Amino acid sequence: MSADLTALDDLLDRMLGCILLSDLAALSPLAAEAETLLARVTTPADIVAVHRLRAKAEHNARCLAATARGLRAAQRRLAEIRALREGRTRLVTYDGQGRRAETALSPASLTRRI
Template identity: 40%
Template sequence: MRSEPTQLLLEHVLEDMRQKVIAGDLAGLADLESGLADAMERQPPATADQAQRVRALASRNLGCLEAASRGVRAARRRLTEIRQAASGVVVVYDDQGRRTERPPEPPPRQRL
């Protein structure tokens, strides 16, 4: 079974990718790109079981990447809101769901 070492290499690279995504090291994924391409290029025809394992790992990685992508988009939206508030603009929505921008309300006066 000569395909086993390469198969394990491919699985190892996919697992390394998952660990980088979970750790938030999205920039580190670029380091693994050449290793993944090399493992895929050297991969001899896989058995059904091997292909299923790789498919499961890739599917799991896809789920992690999609979740990371949603998190990055949410963080960007929040940073935009913070910058707008700091610049004197607040985004509000009316009861119809229409978006509008306006200056923030001054804090209420306190009684002594």
């Protein structure tokens, strides 16, 4: 495997580490580094290495998409909690089987439940 492909392989591993740690701010400089490395790779001779790199990149993309879904879910949950504080009186929860349940709450009991 060429030095550029090896560097790209290592970079994809570092990117995955950032994704798994939710260190999204660290991804931007790594993305720029990836673009630089990809620009230097013209016609790779090691097609097996290229397929492995593609698989790693696709795995990273799936992990990043899962992170984004988790962040959106957290944002929705925080919005629900804020709405409760502003006077809504129902808290939506889910049990272990994913069944939805609504609980009537007073704003004073919110701090005890959360």
